[in-house]
Amino acid sequence: MASGRKRTKGDVCEAFLGRLAERGDVELDAVLLEGIRQHFDSLPTRYALDVNVDGLDVLSHKRLLDEARADPTTVSFAVRPVEIVAQRAESALLHELPRANSRKLGLCRPAFGSSPNLQALALEVGERAEGQEAEATAVGSSRSADDHAVFYEITIASVDQPKLLSRLSEALGDLGLNIREAHAFNTNDGFSLDVFVVDQWQPQQLARLRFVCLSSKHQPSCRCAPQQRHARVCSGGGAAGPRPESPAVDDWEIDITQLHIEAKIASGAFSNLYKGTYCGQEVAVKILKDVHDDSSQYQEFLQEVSIMRKVRHKNVVQFIGACTRKPNLCIVFEYMSGGSVYDYIRREGPLKLSAILKLAADVARGMDYLHQRKIIHRDLKAANLLMDENAIVKIADFGVARVIESSGCMTAETGTYRWMAPEVIEHKPYDEKADVFSFGIILWELLTCKAGGAVPYSDMTPLQAAVGVVQKGLRPGIPLNCPLPLAELMEACWAGNPVQRPSFRELAPRLQALFTMALEEEKRQETKPVATKQGLLSKLRGK
Structure with missing residues (x-):
């Protein structure tokens, strides 16, 4: 390089390539050479002038x-x-x-x-x-x-x-x-x-x-x-010093060093969901994005932890622990290998009536448990229902769930429009019967499942659907293949007047009874000659 001339990025890049060639332990093919030149060209001159070209730092930065x-x-x-x-x-x-x-x-x-x-x-x-x-x-x-x-x-x-x-x-x-x-x-x-x-x-x-x-x-x-x-x-030798004191205040506060992230499962506006392991156990990890102490997202995170650590039921996803210490805000719960009900019904296509009723009965039992503990989910839909390896459905995602106050009602508009009860859309006082309305829409989802999936009011925007639900009494159309008892139950769930909707305490045994009937009938149909078979749907409809 000529004396008195200022070095350029190109000069430094060629000097670095020369040193790599002298080392002899890096294979310099045409692709790598061009990649290194592009790396230097993409960065400011001061990077080239300050970086150590005697080592492999440039290759690390490029990677x-x-x-x-x-x-x-x-x-x-x-x-x-x-x-x-x-x-x-x-x-x-x-x-x-x-x-x-x-x-x-x-x-x-x-x-x-x-x-x-x-x-x-x-x-x-x-x-x-x-x-x-x-x-x-x-x-x-x-x-x-x-x-x-x-x-x-x-x-x-x-x-x-x-x-x-x-x-x-x-x-x-x-x-x-x-x-x-x-x-x-x-x-x-x-x-x-x-x-x-x-x-x-x-x-x-x-x-x-x-x-x-x-x-x-x-x-x-x-x-x-x-x-x-x-x-x-x-860095793991004895010189590392003692481990910092943990601010954990409860036994559910996880040891972050035992949590290992493997793959991303889903992404949301305020959090991402990952598969991982905690102390050798397969888990799902909900990690919050860019949350501050005074943000509503942070308060919802704390609320979700508070609710999840209090519940334990076969049909509610199991809480394992949480980290409430910045910057590692996350919730750890059992890994549900079957994925969401939303994905399941689209993957499997039309389901047998017994399968539909089993899924519905699982949800009703879990929701009955939550309502007995004064917890409203407020965002009940197929996407927030998960399945384990045995196809047992468990309620998940308590990010907007709340404990019912002594007044017994709320007014905040919370949830997803297509599943939202009219009183919630209108910001009127509401209680746990808002979840029952959403459950009625879930029943419709289960009945209309097919490849590609059906979405409530798919020909409308979410806001148009919400206006129709409130002002015109809009509801999804009852599928033609729906048995009469199930159609009546579904219509009762999405009644405009919350008082007229059944509770999950009533719904759970009704759905279990319908499931038992459907399963027995399907078994009988399987043993009958083809010429004498009668569909369960016709039987339930009284035909």
Whole structure:
């Protein structure tokens, strides 16, 4: 490179490629060469001028950004221990700190060098450690230099967002990490690469860092680069120090280090649902997005935890625990391998009458239990009903559920329009009979299921449907194949006057009796010759 000429990104990129070629341990094909050049070109010049081109940091940054680009909802991060190089005032020689750990672990230098303040801190730590070693040697102590502090580098790649650096810094602070240095870069295609140097890292914080990424707004999942796996090993020694005190106040507060996320199941406006394991058990994990203390979402989260930890019934999804400590807000409950009833009826197509009535009876029993405990679900629909491996239906998603106050009624408009009772739509006082109305719509869903699925009032927008329900008494059409007893029960559930609707205490045994009748009739039909078979629907209709 000519002297006196300012270096460009291209100069640094070619220098880095030259060093890779000299190393001989990286296979440089045409695709990788072009990818590295595009990586440098996408980042500002100061990235090229500051990054360490003697190591493999550039390849790590490229991989993290590539993962984020492959799925813009993804946050990729890596954690690794690093050594800080400080220069003693009395010597022109560089002094590596902490010496014993760097020898033992073979630590890398930070990707972007070290500021004078960070070097001063490292020098202070090293001098203190040397003094302790000298003291230990003098008295014959077995104290080891392995007790010295080690610094850590956390690299995060994601879609760029307003105030992202500030939010990440705050989140790392909430984890108890002291940020000693930060570097932030934006790519020309809208992504962010943020690099933090921290101290006092502990291996337990790895799971909590994952949740910081999972719960960030518009960032519902994370992918952990290979350095993270290395950090598990390298940062997990005795030097890590004691585990931070847990603010848990109840035995249902989970140990976040025992929770492992495997895959995303579903996504919502304020939370995402994941499959994972907790203490070796398969679980579902509901993780909240970007929730603040004073937000309504946070209050609903606390309300959901409060309700779920109080209920235990065969037909209500089982609560396992929750983390109410920022930034790891989540609820853990049993994993339902059968998925939602909404998906099930669309996957299976038209169901036998006995199958419909069994599903309905399961829901009625679970809702009866909740109403007996003064809990209104307020968003009852097929999508919020889950099935286990034995096809038992369990009520889920208590995000907007409430305990009935002493007055016995509420006025807030809550739920989903197509399933919402008219009194809820009109903001009139309502009680648990609003859930009964929604149950009537669920019965219609079960009866009309088919490939592709049927949605109530599918030819209208949700708001148009709501107006029709209130002003015109609109209800879904009764399917032609619906037995008369079930049609009457369904119409009673969605009666305009809540007083006229049956309670789940009445519905559960009625549905169980209809299920028993249907099952017996289907068995009899299976044993009859084809010519003499009569359909149950005709029998129930009196034909």
